[in-house]
Structures are given as structure tokens and as C-alpha cells.
Amino acid sequence: MNAPEQLRPDHAALLKDLGGAAFLLGERDRHWRLVGLEWPYAFIAVSAAPRANAPEEFLFRFECTGYPRAAATASLWDKAAGAIPPVTRWPNGKIRVPSVFRPDWNNGTCLYLPCDRVSIAGHDAWHTKHPSQCWSEKVGIVRYLEVLSELLNSSDYSGVRSA
């Protein structure tokens, strides 16, 4: 008989957090829901406040290599197309939301947030300016989800760009 396949430590740590109380509590409260997991990617939909012609949730693809010591990096995702959705379907807002969902930042492959592994590089000042939005090894992917959930339910969020 073959030995069970050994998971990489980062994969195992992500699975543990996706089954942990903090993540499941967010699912219970319909702040987010796990849509799928294809290591190293986790597909998670985050609920948004109701706005005209906008979806109830946005799907994100989190790349989790090195989790949780290394932060995840995430982008909006269209699962059917297997690609980042067109910019017209991105969340929009007055000030805070458009500063995060930036098509001009790494071609939209990551979000302009302190908790994002790619975006934090070269932004040392964010550690002191936005400590509550920085990645935490202890909190893990829930930190990133809480930041997104807050943004998409803020009064700054106005719907999608095409609306």
C-alpha cells in the first residue's frame, strides 16, 4: 500500500486555517465563503454591500506559497474564464476602494494593500502607517479577508466600474 501523500507544510497550514474558528465564523456571518482550493491557490468569495448593478460578492484568487510565514497575494478572479475579470467588473468607490483595486498596479495581478505579499515589498512605511492592515502570521488569511470585507462594505464602495 502506498503511504498517504504528505502535504507541504504551507499547504497543511492553509488547510488548518480554512477549517479554523476565525475563518468559519466569517463564513457563518456570510462575510466570505470558500469556493475552492487548488494548491497553491485558494478561491474565496467576499460579500459586498448591495449596490445597483453590482454582484453580491467578488471572487478572489489567493496565491499562498510559503503560508503563513509569507503573506498571500491576491487578485480578483473569474473562475469560468480562469483569468482576472475585465476592469469593468472591478469594485469601484470614491477614494479607498479605487486605491486598492488598481489596474495600473502590476497589471491587476495583486491588490494594493499592506497585507499583500507582492504589494508590501518596497512599502516599509505601511508597517507603521497601516499596522492593522499588514499581514499577520498568526491571523493568516483571515487578516486579508477582513480587510477586503471592510472595504467592500464601506460607504466608500459604490459598486462596479461599469455601473
Add this chain to the structure above:
Amino acid sequence: MKKMKLFVTAEGSNEDKLLEMDPHAHVKEILSAAAQAGLPVPAEGALVFLEEGEDAIELFEKILEAGIKDDSRIHISRCRKIRVTVHYGRHEVEHPFPPSATVGRVQKWAAEKLLSNEIDRKEHVLEVCETDFQPTPRTQIGTLVKNGKCELCFDLVAAVRVEG
């Protein structure tokens, strides 16, 4: 009967634990299960609160009969109420909240008291006084108390955009 899943937090700890409890067990048994799971349950005077509850639940009542349901969120604390003070500029408001109240509930209350514009109210967050720590809206305030002291101080500050 099927076991109940409970989301449990305790005084002064930011850890959430998922516990499985027999619905016919007494509420008091949540304390020992939480301690076993590694939460810092006070050795004496621990009280159990439901997330929306104003008052502590009777410890010798059965879980099923105490209004606790599958997936309920429970908080353990020695504080019956936490005296919360919120500062905004030169203004200050104060109110006693149960330890199971969320930061989101306190933020909403404080913003209504201190800000006249509705849009402004949603674009302000609570920051723990003399720190740069902004707890998330779903954080239960009892998890923020230090050394069993039943009081908390926040500043109401504008949510700022990420730039630079």
C-alpha cells in the same frame, strides 16, 4: 443528540476556538472545555455571554435551555459590563457594554453620538487609545481588556486610504 458547534473567545485573548458541546451539558462545562482547548479562562468569577446578550447566562442551566444554538458565538469574561470611553477631537462619550459586544456595535454607537454626517459615520473606525491598533468590527470587546480591568478607551479616527 448531535453535538453543538460553538465559537468561543475569552477575556483578553484574540484567539477564537471552535468547541463541540453536548447540548444537555451545563453552561458551566463550556468553561472547562474552553480552558482545555487553550483559552485563558479565569480560574474564578468567569461568566458566559452570548454574542447579542446584555447579561451573563446562568451557569447551571443546560446549554440547550440557555438560548445557545449550534454555531452560537460565546464569550467568557469576568466583566459583567465594560466601561467604554470613546474620544473624538475634544469630545468624549462613555457607555457600559457587555463584553460580548463587538467593536462594530461600539463603533456604530460612538459614531452616532459623535458624528452628524451619515457618510462620515461609516468612514470612521475605532483605534485603541495610545496605540495604532484598529480592531476589526467583529472583534468582541472583552477580548481587548487587559488584566481583567473592565474598561476600554478608543479614539474614533478616519479610515485612511492606502497610498505611497
